[in-house]
Amino acid sequence: MNQRFKCLCVFLFMLATFAGTPVSAQPAGASVASYPNRPIKIVVATGAGGITDLLARFIGQKISENLGQPVVIDNRPGAGGTIGSSAVAKSVPDGYTLLWIFPSHTVNPYLFKSLPYDTVKDFAPVIKVTNVELVLIANQAVAANSVQELITLAKRNPQKMNYGAVGDGSLGHLGALLFNETAGVSFVHIPYKGAPQVLAALLANDIQIFFDVPITAIPQIQAGRVKALAVTGKQRASVLPEVPTMVQAGLAGFEVAGFNGILAPAGTPIPVIQKLNQEVGRILKQPEVKQWFESKALEPLGGSPELFAQDIQSDIAKWAKILSLAGVQSQ
Template identity: 35%
Template sequence: MKLFPHLRRLAHFAAAGLAALAVMGAHAEDIAAWPTRPITLIVPFPAGGPTDTVARTVALQLGKSLGQPVVVENKQGAGGNIGASWVAHAAPDGYTLLLGTATLATSKYLFKQLSYDPLKDLTPAALLATTPVFIWVGSGFPAQKLADMLALVKAKPGQYNYSSSAPATLAHLGSLVFFERAGAQLVHLGYKGSAQAMNDFLAGVFPIYFEVAQPVAPQLKAGKVRALAVVAGRRSPLMPDVPSVAELGYPSIDAVPFMTLMAPAATPKAIVARLNDNARRALQSPEVRARLASLYFEVADGGDPAAVAAWLRTESDKWGEVIRRHDLKLD
């Protein structure tokens, strides 16, 4: 029997609709069953460093909570952008994740050509940890307080050198904002990494150093350095006796590097929500909290993914303005 043309079209659309519903149903089943195989967590920096250690510590507990192993893979290079780009272009199925750092907030301003947009092509699942920047001086430095240090450097504009963990890190950017607010002129010595900067700091090549606590802590315990302030709006529980720059008269300067759990942007919201829930559980683990605290990280509570995304945009806008104002580039 021949169908009228419009009936044939209706039959075709109905068949296509049923096929689409079948695909959607299978996709929904895949999401509901996730994860059914191991998950890869990309760390965009070398193995053995603090970022890698945080990733492996969280991955172990996250895997236990999810019921599938979370395997850490290091893809370093280009200031963290190689690993981040890899995840940004991965299948958005929840099986390839990124250990995100503050480079997500700064890279698009520092590199002319990125193969991805850090905030558009990736989405946060959880905020894992933060670690604020401190202002360090050697034990023999004459200033005992931040105000004394500023008085010394202001008396000799442009004659004092200082450094930070590396150019365009939040330690460097925070130092630029701080000295601008304080009206002090110093010369920043750029190093490729914190190891050489630390060696020269201890050797007396420069007297003032902006850096997070972890690499400096052994020297603090040995009595070779002192922390004058933390570059944040509040004191850090890592070193509660050290005042914040805010309480010393310089508010709204928060140089706080962070670590986030990121996924490709199109990852289903249900999977992102499940990642967030299980990351929160992992962060409550005594083993995770103790290990991260030993590295001088403040453990976060995971946060709400939408709120973390909004915060990342705010951080990016804030530090992007500093980068543009000082015409900083890394390529």
């Protein structure tokens, strides 16, 4: 009887001990050390086929090759990217569900009065993969061959010239809003469902300018269908070396660059974050990876999770200010 009572006491003590231990602390050492030991899912909050999806699939394949586990791309488009972001924010923070973010992630806190997650607190930054910069292109019929000539023309024709963009909050929309604000012009926003429709409208001269990503703008530029006036990065684009930056064109402080990067749910173990950061950082330094990025008019970046977190906070504040000044209303 005494022996049975003693065994019961030991069992109850062990049960109480584990019940009082945080879940993350119980098997954490083993699980982190063996990470990853099963497939990783990267949620991409856009449809398949765009530059964001291509980037995620390319990097996902490289992660799979390096870590020896499948990486599954899960496209969850809709609601400006909030559907995919919400799914990851609510997922188990174990490193097996990640979020691939693009510019809308830092715009949505302004555009939506209520989000099903906190853009900062519900995620743990892993690494910034690349910046997506833009090129300002114009219809060939526009009587301007430089940014300053375009500004002069627009001021002579207020509210009579149009720009196209893929809805509110897209990077092209933000670029045009910033252009209106810094140049003191009043191009009218014409929204479209997708970039192909915007390009078609530009070629038809339904709109006069478009802040486009280089990968789709360059073929049109090379074919002579549109003219490139400036790029929105801090430096000239290697694929368009003859095209000045907006700053070089006379607009001080003008920069539009939307990052692509990887987040994990808040609470993901720091060693897992560090391992992912180191692995993706190594991938981004590989010569063949750099070559692939250059072919898409992009530059691989990298950096620490802490720096990425700072960039996210900075972008949220920057775009909220621009959208507010432009009179864009939250939904």
